[in-house]
Amino acid sequence: MSADATGAAAGAARVNPNAPTEETVLAVEHYTDRLFRFRITRPRSFRFRSGEFVMIGLPKEDGRPLLRAYSIASPAWDDELEFYSIKVPDGPLTSRLCHIKPGDKVLLGKKPTGTLVLDALLPGKRLYMFSTGTGFAPFASLVRDPETYERYDEVIVTHTCREAAELTYSRNLVADLINDPLVGEMVEGKLRLYTSCTREPHDHQGRITDLIESGKLFEDLGVKPLNPATDRGMICGSMEMIQDTKALMIKAGLTEGSNASPAEFVIEKAFAG
Numbered sequence: 001m002s003a004d005a006t007g008a009a010a011g012a013a014r015v016n017p018n019a020p021t022e023e024t025v026l027a028v029e030h031y032t033d034r035l036f037r038f039r040i041t042r043p044r045s046f047r048f049r050s051g052e053f054v055m056i057g058l059p060k061e062d063g064r065p066l067l068r069a070y071s072i073a074s075p076a077w078d079d080e081l082e083f084y085s086i087k088v089p090d091g092p093l094t095s096r097l098c099h100i101k102p103g104d105k106v107l108l109g110k111k112p113t114g115t116l117v118l119d120a121l122l123p124g125k126r127l128y129m130f131s132t133g134t135g136f137a138p139f140a141s142l143v144r145d146p147e148t149y150e151r152y153d154e155v156i157v158t159h160t161c162r163e164a165a166e167l168t169y170s171r172n173l174v175a176d177l178i179n180d181p182l183v184g185e186m187v188e189g190k191l192r193l194y195t196s197c198t199r200e201p202h203d204h205q206g207r208i209t210d211l212i213e214s215g216k217l218f219e220d221l222g223v224k225p226l227n228p229a230t231d232r233g234m235i236c237g238s239m240e241m242i243q244d245t246k247a248l249m250i251k252a253g254l255t256e257g258s259n260a261s262p263a264e265f266v267i268e269k270a271f272a273g
């Protein structure tokens with residue numbers, strides 16, 4: 001082998017095919033001192049299913065990547081990628097990420113994955129998406145995907161936060177969907193957003209688990225209680241919220257599904273810890 005060829009081979013060996021790509025920030029919108037969303041460029045080769053999450057981040061001072069799991073909030077058909085983020089004041093990533101501006105660079109992992117996907121559920125009539133806090137992010141993707149409405153007659157998204165200002169992203173997104181050229185007509189009469197607050201007065205009050213358990217959620221929506229024959233569920237929130245909501249699904253006779261074994265409900269934590 002020539003010296004040139006040896007050099008080329010050694011150079012090629014150093015390239016990590018799984019290394020994150022560097023993407024450009026296109027837009028940033030802040031909602032509260034704890035919440036914001038941003039959009040970045042999407043590489044042509046980046047494929048995912050609506051509802052999945054991926055590792056994103058920023059380079060550390062030593063140049064190595066600092067990555068965290070993030071649900072992709074945009075639908076699979078979108079040319080750009082959107083994320084909905086918390087700002088943790090002393091959080092290693094978000095204390096820096098919250099300062100990004102259009103034109104800045106963000107790292108994007110290459111392997112999206114997750115269980116909050118339509119394929120992990122058996123067919124049904126009504127799809128519930130239960131979320132708290134940034135747990136709404138995967139549902140921001142799924143409510144913008146036409147396939148959701150092709151598979152279900154009715155889609156009910158619940159979003160619970162402490163204060164009403166924390167519901168701005170979900171409320172604006174769902175309200176604007178009616179004007180969306182792709183899914184606007186599909187969502188009409190099919191998609192409903194049910195919001196509740198736990199720490200200030202709002203249209204609906206309290207934890208989603210209490211609203212399910214008391215039957216108030218179904219009463220307010222004018223639908224029958226959970227039924228495994230017709231209803232499917234997706235759950236995304238804190239560990240506690242997931243465990244409590246999951247217990248209510250099981251009590252109602254629904255079984256947990258996965259990519260390998262689709263069933264009647266699926267779960268994903270919105271953050272670790």
Ligand SMILES: Cc1cc2nc3c(=O)[nH]c(=O)nc-3n(C[C@H](O)[C@H](O)[C@H](O)COP(=O)(O)OP(=O)(O)OC[C@H]3O[C@@H](n4cnc5c(N)ncnc54)[C@H](O)[C@@H]3O)c2cc1C
Pocket residue numbers: 053068069070071072084085086087088090091092093094095133134137138268269270271272273
């Ligand atoms: C599968 C998965 C999907 C995720 N998707 C998102 C997402 O779409 N948007 C998002 O903002 N975060 C998401 N996260 C959380 C994310 O990975 C980071 O934890 C978050 O960005 C904070 O990073 P950090 O380095 O600043 O602080 P970390 O050191 O990661 O977190 C510090 C502490 O902040 C709290 N915290 C972290 N994330 C949240 C959150 N989202 N809501 C409330 N409290 C939180 C926890 O108590 C945690 O211990 C997801 C996590 C998982 C496991």
